[in-house]
Amino acid sequence: MSASSSLKTLRDAIKRRSFDGAYYISGEDDYQKNDAVRQLIEAALDPASRDFNLDVRRGADVDAETLEILLSTPPMMADRRVVVIRDAGSLRKEARRILDRYLKNPASDVLLLLTCPPGSKVDPAISGNATLLEFDPLSGDRIPKWIAHHATTELGVRISQLAIELLHAAVGSDLHQLAAELDKLASYMDGRGEEISEEAVAAVVGVRRGETQADLLDAIADLNLPRALELIPHVFSQPKTTGVSIVMALTTQMLAISWGRAKLDDGLPRGRLAQEYFDLLRETGAYTGRPWGSATAIWSRAAERWTRERLDRALDVLLEADVALKESRVSSDEQLLTTLVLSLCAADQRNAAA
Numbered sequence: 001m002s003a004s005s006s007l008k009t010l011r012d013a014i015k016r017r018s019f020d021g022a023y024y025i026s027g028e029d030d031y032q033k034n035d036a037v038r039q040l041i042e043a044a045l046d047p048a049s050r051d052f053n054l055d056v057r058r059g060a061d062v063d064a065e066t067l068e069i070l071l072s073t074p075p076m077m078a079d080r081r082v083v084v085i086r087d088a089g090s091l092r093k094e095a096r097r098i099l100d101r102y103l104k105n106p107a108s109d110v111l112l113l114l115t116c117p118p119g120s121k122v123d124p125a126i127s128g129n130a131t132l133l134e135f136d137p138l139s140g141d142r143i144p145k146w147i148a149h150h151a152t153t154e155l156g157v158r159i160s161q162l163a164i165e166l167l168h169a170a171v172g173s174d175l176h177q178l179a180a181e182l183d184k185l186a187s188y189m190d191g192r193g194e195e196i197s198e199e200a201v202a203a204v205v206g207v208r209r210g211e212t213q214a215d216l217l218d219a220i221a222d223l224n225l226p227r228a229l230e231l232i233p234h235v236f237s238q239p240k241t242t243g244v245s246i247v248m249a250l251t252t253q254m255l256a257i258s259w260g261r262a263k264l265d266d267g268l269p270r271g272r273l274a275q276e277y278f279d280l281l282r283e284t285g286a287y288t289g290r291p292w293g294s295a296t297a298i299w300s301r302a303a304e305r306w307t308r309e310r311l312d313r314a315l316d317v318l319l320e321a322d323v324a325l326k327e328s329r330v331s332s333d334e335q336l337l338t339t340l341v342l343s344l345c346a347a348d349q350r351n352a353a354a
Contacts, residue, residue, distance in 0.1 A: 006133040014043040021106030022130035028118045031175035032135035044111045052076040056084040064094035080109045088114035103129035139285050140292040155186040158195035166201045169212040214290035221302040225345035243325045243333030251318045252286050258311040260303030273300040317343045
């Protein structure tokens with residue numbers, strides 16, 4: 001089941017207040033999985049009786065007898081109980097037999113939520129007898145929609161398009177961090193009766209337009225060494241920014257520019273390159289470190305500027321930087337990134353000065 005199908009299944013069940021007997025919640029995005037569990041619990045249980053009718057356990061901690069009791073206990077002063085088993089794949093042999101038997105004939109007054117951690121394969125025996133909800137990381141084009149939806153539905157505030165763009169550029173695609181920043185922004189705007197503005201994002205998140213990681217990536221793509229060096233300290237002052245995350249985004253960018261360079265060399269018209277990039281991102285879900293629209297625009301522009309020889313060298317330098325960031329105990333991330341930017345852009349500066 002795709003992420004969009006999973007969201008539709010989840011929202012339909014919550015809207016109707018009609019639930020299947022068991023849901024198997026999997027995928028690589030823990031934020032969406034935890035949020036799905038939270039939404040199902042809130043929709044299925046009345047707050048007044050929730051403490052009596054909610055049990056949350058880890059699979060490895062549940063023996064067969066305990067699991068059988070959890071699944072057979074009737075609700076107290078409510079229509080149903082909710083049982084959450086986290087990391088259901090870690091259930092021991094006897095407990096797993098109880099679960100498999102139960103899933104073939106689940107109780108009508110119990111909502112069973114089974115989760116598996118990132119990196120785990122979907123268990124076909126469970127997914128075949130429970131409603132599968134899969135949540136993988138949102139692609140870059142869906143993040144702005146998620147920001148707007150989370151702000152309005154979860155926090156009750158409006159957010160401008162410019163504010164969405166700046167927040168996405170500053171924080172990236174980490175839903176945990178985006179949710180935390182949106183929560184701070186909602187508190188900041190409390191009582192003002194206004195939508196979250198670009199100025200509010202600058203004040204709360206501590207980043208201004210023109211000083212984001214996306215701007216640094218743009219400067220490097222444009223081979224603008226002075227601008228790139230100027231931006232490095234600004235970018236490192238932003239939340240959860242590391243040398244590794246910047247190198248990941250840079251590697252994606254240089255691979256994309258190299259791919260675009262090859263397309264142009266093969267005769268692709270320049271005007272079609274941006275759409276080709278969008279199609280590539282939809283297919284691969286590559287980590288861009290910024291909104292897809294701004295990424296494809298700069299990549300399309302830069303593909304004509306970078307030669308194949310320079311691109312090959314850039315990828316070698318990025319690999320060296322990645323190793324250095326993970327192994328070096330001498331230089332800081334900021335120092336290593338400065339050296340990297342000099343390696344990527346300095347040759348163009350020398351040529352310009354000649």
